[in-house]
Amino acid sequence: MKDRATDGELLALLFVAGEEGLSAHKAAEVLEIPPEEAERRLEEFRVWWNAEDRGLLVERGEDTYRLVTRPEHAPLLLRFLEGGRASAGLSPAALECLTIVAYRQPVSRAEIEEIRGTRSDRPIETLLERGLIREVGRGEGIGRPILYGTTERFLNLFGLSSLDELPPLPSEEEVERELFR
Numbered sequence: 001m002k003d004r005a006t007d008g009e010l011l012a013l014l015f016v017a018g019e020e021g022l023s024a025h026k027a028a029e030v031l032e033i034p035p036e037e038a039e040r041r042l043e044e045f046r047v048w049w050n051a052e053d054r055g056l057l058v059e060r061g062e063d064t065y066r067l068v069t070r071p072e073h074a075p076l077l078l079r080f081l082e083g084g085r086a087s088a089g090l091s092p093a094a095l096e097c098l099t100i101v102a103y104r105q106p107v108s109r110a111e112i113e114e115i116r117g118t119r120s121d122r123p124i125e126t127l128l129e130r131g132l133i134r135e136v137g138r139g140e141g142i143g144r145p146i147l148y149g150t151t152e153r154f155l156n157l158f159g160l161s162s163l164d165e166l167p168p169l170p171s172e173e174e175v176e177r178e179l180f181r
Contacts, residue, residue: 010045014067021064061152094123098132102166106136106147
């Protein structure tokens with residue numbers, strides 16, 4: 001039998017944690033229980049919650065649990081958001097940069113610009129502001145350029161649990177076939 005008070009507490013914590021998610025360590029601290037117990041309760045809650053037909057899922061990331069909308073509700077949510085939030089989407093330039101970072105990370109701005117063939121200052125700034133990419137280090141080259149990588153928020157927004165789930169890039173032959181058909 002499920003402990004409804006515990007489920008209610010976990011749901012409240014997941015709601016308040018928002019996009020950052022709730023780690024078992026933080027749940028243990030707040031609930032004043034051992035981390036192993038918090039991890040067990042979170043996992044049991046996730047399985048129980050996701051078995052029901054609800055509008056939200058509990059998703060497990062690398063270190064955190066978070067509430068997310070069910071993928072099948074995406075068209076409905078997009079219609080809702082289209083009203084006054086069209087600017088909430090990313091520009092084609094920002095999407096290009098994000099794709100390059102996702103597949104080539106760690107990658108410098110100069111490498112991104114070389115691939116795109118144009119300056120990328122503003123799209124990179126947008127991606128940083130939105131928390132989709134972050135600085136992950138410095139390169140060895142002249143001036144020790146900043147290297148960029150994706151964030152856990154990127155994974156969450158694209159429904160990925162790790163970068164291994166990115167779809168494979170097409171081969172050069174596939175690209176040429178598509179361009180010249």
